[in-house]
Amino acid sequence: MNFYLILSLLCVPPIFTQEQLSLLESMANPIIESDSTNAVEQNEQAAIIGQHLFFDPQFSANGEVSCATCHKAELYFTDGQAVSTGISAVTRNAPTVLNAAHQRWFFWDGRADTLWGQPIQTFEHPAEMGADRNNIANIVTSDPVYATLWQEVFGDSKDDPVDETAANVAKCLAAYETKLVALDAPFDRFALGDKTAMSESAQRGLLFFIGEGGCLRCHFGPWFTDGAFHTVGVGPLDGGALRDAGRFDAIEKLQTSKFTARSAQSDDQKGTRAIISKHIARRREDWGAFRTPSLRNVAKTPPYMHAGQLATLADVVEHYSTLENFVTADHHRETILVPLDLDTQGKVDLIAFLKSLTGSPPPDHLLKSPPIR
Ligand code: HEC
Numbered sequence: 001m002n003f004y005l006i007l008s009l010l011c012v013p014p015i016f017t018q019e020q021l022s023l024l025e026s027m028a029n030p031i032i033e034s035d036s037t038n039a040v041e042q043n044e045q046a047a048i049i050g051q052h053l054f055f056d057p058q059f060s061a062n063g064e065v066s067c068a069t070c071h072k073a074e075l076y077f078t079d080g081q082a083v084s085t086g087i088s089a090v091t092r093n094a095p096t097v098l099n100a101a102h103q104r105w106f107f108w109d110g111r112a113d114t115l116w117g118q119p120i121q122t123f124e125h126p127a128e129m130g131a132d133r134n135n136i137a138n139i140v141t142s143d144p145v146y147a148t149l150w151q152e153v154f155g156d157s158k159d160d161p162v163d164e165t166a167a168n169v170a171k172c173l174a175a176y177e178t179k180l181v182a183l184d185a186p187f188d189r190f191a192l193g194d195k196t197a198m199s200e201s202a203q204r205g206l207l208f209f210i211g212e213g214g215c216l217r218c219h220f221g222p223w224f225t226d227g228a229f230h231t232v233g234v235g236p237l238d239g240g241a242l243r244d245a246g247r248f249d250a251i252e253k254l255q256t257s258k259f260t261a262r263s264a265q266s267d268d269q270k271g272t273r274a275i276i277s278k279h280i281a282r283r284r285e286d287w288g289a290f291r292t293p294s295l296r297n298v299a300k301t302p303p304y305m306h307a308g309q310l311a312t313l314a315d316v317v318e319h320y321s322t323l324e325n326f327v328t329a330d331h332h333r334e335t336i337l338v339p340l341d342l343d344t345q346g347k348v349d350l351i352a353f354l355k356s357l358t359g360s361p362p363p364d365h366l367l368k369s370p371p372i373r
Pocket residue numbers: 054065066067068069070071084085086087090092093094095096097100103105106107108109118119122123127128129173177
């Protein structure tokens with residue numbers, strides 16, 4: 001009989017070693033470090049501008065798409081779709097914006113190295129919002145909702161180069177998004193000593209996650225991610241061989257973007273982020289690799305993986321358990337994944353643990369467009 005099954009039959013709570021308990025404590029309720037490349041990150045007025053922008057469809061080509069179209073507050077800032085649709089369909093799944101500010105790289109392929117490096121790409125993507133940065137600059141400096149606030153934060157900027165205004169728009173969005181935090185999950189309370197915060201099933205799932213399951217090799221630390229890029233063998237939505245080059249194509253985009261940590265628009269062009277981005281080079285194994293996503297709030301953000309290929313957490317656990325449809329980008333590539341052969345109880349436990357990572361959503365006033373002054 002399986003060890004976990006015996007445990008569950010005996011109803012003995014799983015036992016964590018002292019070493020495991022201190023590991024868990026180090027993963028509880030992290031703080032979001034501030035981003036030195038964004039001078040207005042902590043500016044309250046900038047965050048209000050960002051909050052207006054996030055819910056405002058007037059920038060999009062058809063006047064109907066805002067950030068909130070694909071990052072809906074009620075769905076933990078995702079859209080519940082396998083791949084998103086803005087002006088038209090895109091090829092990737094919308095990740096949550098909650099806790100996004102802590103990340104090392106942004107987007108599934110990490111083609112942005114700062115949070116504010118993300119919005120201009122999305123605004124101007126023809127399938128997403130189809131906006132134009134001249135038009136965006138025009139609106140924020142003249143529309144009554146924005147103009148006064150804008151003047152207060154950035155002064156008279158009608159004559160600023162358009163890229164500077166576009167970068168400031170992006171920095172305001174980042175100031176708002178930095179407030180969108182969802183922590184204090186049952187896992188955090190458990191890790192900080194409240195032994196009743198997680199069910200025994202979830203505790204067994206946690207033990208498996210940090211032990212035998214090997215999940216911690218990639219999903220480690222307080223954000224449950226190594227901030228790096230891997231393939232876990234999930235093929236494209238419509239089957240067949242992998243076609244999305246992922247990290248491989250992203251590195252060139254990162255080097256040519258005007259909105260990165262080391263670009264003229266950055267407020268810390270010589271900081272750590274900038275230095276790492278400068279020296280990064282693409283390697284063969286980057287082809288088809290995607291960022292290890294954070295697992296915080298994961299139960300609230302289906303479907304899963306970079307193109308929403310897996311509908312439920314049960315499907316994800318089944319994938320890691322059997323690796324049955326494993327698709328490899330390169331036949332010579334080694335993978336550290338091995339089928340975990342979980343039994344029914346093991347799967348239930350692992351899912352129960354993943355559900356214990358759901359934190360409290362941000363306060364209501366951050367979940368909608370702010371009042372107009
Ligand atoms: C058409 C749907 C759509 C719209 C509109 C949209 N997004 Fe997204 N967003 C996505 C998708 C899809 C991704 C992932 C794309 C990728 O990885 O290539 C994403 C990625 C992101 C990320 C990166 C998250 C991470 O974990 O790396 C952030 C932050 C974000 N969007 C914020 C915004 C903001 C701010 C706006 C408005 C300016 C916006 N989005 C508009 C669909 C959308």
